[in-house]
Structure formats: structure tokens, C-alpha cells
Amino acid sequence: MGPEIEIKGVSLQYAQHIILEKITHRFEAGKCHVVMGPNGGGKTSLLRSILGLTPFKGEININWLGDKGRIGYVPQKATFEPSLPLTVMDFILLNQSRFPLFFRANKKHQQVALQQLARVGMADRALLRMGQLSGGEQQRVLFAQALLDDPDLLILDEPTTGMDDQGVRYFESLLTELVKEKKTVIAVHHDISAVRRLQAQVHVVNRTLLDSGSVSEVLQPAKIEQLFNHYGSAKRTTNMTPDTNKKAEVA
């Protein structure tokens, strides 16, 4: 079972620019959560704060039910130099073991890597250079990398960016599978129809937490209009839990 994530009064700013302002929230364990909001609204910063990749004020607790589990992460974008001879297989092996890439490859490691790549439909691309792949294909490989250790918590930052329909189908079926296994998934997503298909919990972040609830509660036609407005122009919605409502007022 995946962990619960508890966020208490988290604020984040770069120089004078405020990114997140006193967010208090709880991501339930074993569910799929989608974080939505406009560009520059602080979604990525929230994810990076949860992962401890950026300094913030406040408190974030990852409450594991039992032993500390594993975390999988798909970053928003990874840049791979086209001329670097790093194959898709190399990249997966790199994440998988300490066994140096310049030694004769371990057959077992290779098999596991190929299995993971097959889950995202990339096994036939294993010998291509990472830099040769399209953005969508790179995202698929990054997703395979995140699934390597059978993670209990999966954090995905715009995982379907640049993906074709087939890639999105692989992604959605894997996500559904993971949620069935009671893993906790938190993903930043922009595609409203895809979020509807996932039947996830939706959380709208734009410097503060503006809205949170099920797809039917948050993604109503009247609210969608304001979903991607920049901070200041976004109106507070009323369909919030008492806790988040209070936070919105403070902000």
C-alpha cells in the first residue's frame, strides 16, 4: 500500500517571487491524485518539495503504512545530449544497478530492463540512443525507469507530454493497474479528458490550493473556465473542504 502525504503550511519562493503560499493538504494513501493548474502555478514546485528536491518552508510528511517504501519519479523533462552514446538500455541499467556499464552486461539485469521497457511499448527501441528518441518516447522510457523498483509512491510531472495516443494508452492502463494495487500516485496533468478517464482525485494549485475533490466535483464546466487562469485572476471556488477553504481565505 502506498503512503499518505501530509503537507503542513508549505511555502516556497525564489528570490522575491512567491511560488507556493502556506499550502496545507493531505493526499490520501493508495489513490491516484492529479494536480492541475495554470503554468507557473507551482505544481512542479509542490511535487519537487514532496520529493525533497527543493528547499521549502513548512512540513511535508510521507506517512508510510509500515516500512519505508520506494519512490518512483518521472521529471517534467529530461535533456539527453543527442551525440552521447547512451542507449535506452544503458539508461535503464544505469538506474537499476551499480554494475558498471562498461563490463559485460548482466543477462538478468538486461531481462528486467527489457520487461520494464515492454510495459511502456519501448522494448524494440532498447538499442537506440536516448538523444535520438522523440520527447514522447523519452517520457515513456522515464516512466519505465520510475516503475523499475515496483514503487509504492509514484510522482509524475506531466508524464504524457509529447506522447502519442499509443503512449497515452500504455500510461493510463499502467496507472489504473498501479491504483488497483493501492499505490499512491501523484501526477501533474493538463489534459482534462484524460483526467476524467483516470477517475482520480483532482487538486487545483495556483500558488495556494484552490480546489480539491473528485473529478465530478472539481471538473465542472463552470470551474474549468477558471482552472488555467493565472494567479490573481483565478476566482476562489466554493466546492472545497473546510480546511482548504480556510487556507484559501488566509492566502
Next chain:
Amino acid sequence: METLRLWASYGAEAGWLSDSFSYAFMVNALVAALLLGPLLGGLGTLVIAKRLAFFSEAVGHAALTGIALGVLLGEPPENPIIGLFCFCMIFALLLHFVRNRTAVPYDTLVGVFLAFALAGGAALLMYVARKINIHMLENVLFGSILTITDFDLLVLAVSCGLIVVVLIPTFNRILLSSISPDIARVRGYNTHFYDYLFVMMITLVTIAAVKIVGAVLVGALLLIPGATARLLTKSMGSFVLLSSFLATLSCLIGTVLPMELKLPIPSGASIIIVAGVFFLFATIYRIVRKG
């Protein structure tokens, strides 16, 4: 080493090997080349992946200042290893420390540090010139196989052994920390630690290589074999192996060729010329294949 030199001498006398092998310094130089080549080539692939080519050049140039400092502080002019080691290590670690704490672009920062170290070295050399024969500096700048002693070989062997022992279990993590630091950190790797570890390895190999390749050219040997291998390989494993092979071959040919042809060329220069020729051929091959 003595046994090896004896065998080479017998080989030369019996006509199996060229006359050059009867010289002790030649055997020393070849052993140094065999120790250094694979390591410089292997580390060079990471230098390329991490885009640290300019950094390795800067450490090589800082060696000049380190040597001047060592001599001024009373070390023997032919082997001021403590000054060299301390200055280069402080230079490299300080450069990385400042890089992690400022928003100055890395190439600019390396440029500033490099210029500062060179200026310091140039200033100190005026004082050093009163103490030693200034022509000794040529050996430091461009390498000299004539001056390699058994002690140098011991330092080289210990340095290379240490780096190999550290590099094998950390290679994947150093590479992942450079190409995707966020993923590495989520996996629990201390990316700063691996960054500093790599910087220390580069500095150590640079110091160890100064005697044979020279301060000015050691950075090039970290770069050129890797750059050549990158043009010809399709996977990371073959990239590292080919780079190591080319660096070793360059070291061996660059050491033997001037002796055989009786050319008065410093070993560092000839090694880099050989490595450069390989790069040129690889580039032509790529252009022809593509075009």
C-alpha cells in the same frame, strides 16, 4: 620494475625489440603509458558526459602554479608532489564549491579560476626561476619520459589503483547524477558527493599524469580519446572501452614513435598529436559515411 627492464634489455639485445627498449627510461615510460592510458580514456567518457572538458584543462594548468608553490616551499624541484597535489585539489574543490553556490555560468567560472591560477603561477615562476633551471619547466608543461623515476611509477600505480577501485562501483551513479540529477536524488544518491568524488578523481589522475603528458596537455588526453570514441560507438559500454583503448594506444605510440624516429619532441606533445590524428580519422570517417 628491475626485472621488466632486464627483459626489455635482453629483448633489445636479441633483436626482438627495438634498441630504444634497452634504455631504462623507455620501459618506465611504457609502463606509465599502460597505467595511465586506460584510466584517462575511461574517465574521459565521464568528462564528456558531464561537460567538464574545460574543467580538466583548468586543473592541468593549475598544476603549474602548484609546482611553483611546492618548489618555493622547499620541495625538490624535480618532484614537488605535495605542492602539486594540495594546490590542484584545493583549486578543483573550491571551483566546484563556488559553482554550487553561485549562479555564474560554469564555463565563465572555470575561465576566471583558470586565469587566476595561471596568473599566480606566472608571478611565482619569477621567484622559482632563481632557484632552479627554468628549462625544467618544459618538462612540467609538456611532459618528459626521461624524468620518470620508479617513485613516479609508484605514485602513478597507487593513484590509478585507487581511482579504479573507487570508479568501478560508482561509475553508474556518477553518470546518472550528471545526466539526470533529480532522478538520482530521488533514488537516494547523494549527487553532490558523487560530483565531488569525480572532481577528486580527475584531479588525482591529472596530477599523476603531469610527468608524462605535461600540465598543458593532460586535459587533452582526457578529452580527445573520448571525443573520438563518441563518434564511433553506439552504446555507453563500447564508448568507455574504445576511449580507453584509444588513449592507451595514443600513449604507447606517442611514447615510442619519437624515440624510434629520433625526433626531439616532448612525450606529451607526441601523445596528443597521435590522439588528435585518431580524432581526425574518426571525423573524416563519420563525414564520409554520412555524406
